[in-house]
Amino acid sequence: MKMLNPKNMKRLLLIAGILVSVAAARSVWAQAKDQGVITYEVKMNLHRTLPAGNEQMKAMIPEYRTSKIQVFFAGPTSITKALIEEEEDQDINATGGATTFRFSPPNIEIYFDQATQVVTTAQEFIGKQYLIEDTLKTDPWKFGAETKTILGYECRQAYYTDETNPDRKREITAWFTDQLRPNLGPERFLSLPGTVLAVDVNNGERVLVARDIKFKELKKGDLKKPVTGNKITRKEFQAIMDEFRKQNGGRGMVIRN
DSSP: OOOOOHHHHHHHHHHHHHHHHHHHHHHHHHHHTTEEEEEEEEEEESGGGSOTTOHHHHHHSOSEEEEEEEEEEETTEEEEEEEOOGGGSEEEEOGGGOOEEEEOOOOEEEEEETTTTEEEEEEEETTEEEEEEEEOOOOOOEEEEEEEEETTEEEEEEEEEEOSSTTSOEEEEEEEETTSOSSBOSTTOOOSSSEEEEEEETTTTEEEEEEEEEEOOOOTTTTOOOOOSEEEOHHHHHHHHHHHHHHTTTOOSOOBO
């Protein structure tokens, strides 16, 4: 067996050292990317949530409302939470100041465990707290050829028609990147092979866009699974929502006098 001369041996040791360093760096990078928080801006067209022809109500409220939500993630779990800021509660006085319409972001947390594929939703609605647990449904996504860059990540297009409620079909378009972990996104947009960084519902009726991504170690309580609320099925909760809309002339938002 031919022995390597000292010069070649030193070169091989140097290459091996570089490879080990690269592997270690990749491992540290992967661990660093394993947890953090994504902040999304949510823009809602309030006029499009009103019944057709309700011009008087349109004149009383702003057309758009903007809020923020955050998605905390670590390992196989993630949770969506509202980011409450001072400007989140908006009071709009009707003509003459007789009526005030207050728009508050929904108090909702959506916890997802990839290992079990179970989604746990804690949601307050009309003064009551509900806890809904169900298995994640894989939506019938179709993939488009378009791409766009969000926060430096190249994203692919995916879309489908949500027909869960026949009376309120929704056209969903999402943008996701496979440069980050799969099955991660805001709210229940969790069934794509990447991280969802933007969602458009009904061509601008409701738009969610990631504005910031921070990879960091989470604090205790950031990723706590919700356990408080009246346990009901998603079907039962949807029936409550539908009844509320029916009683309020089709409006889907919470309005308080």
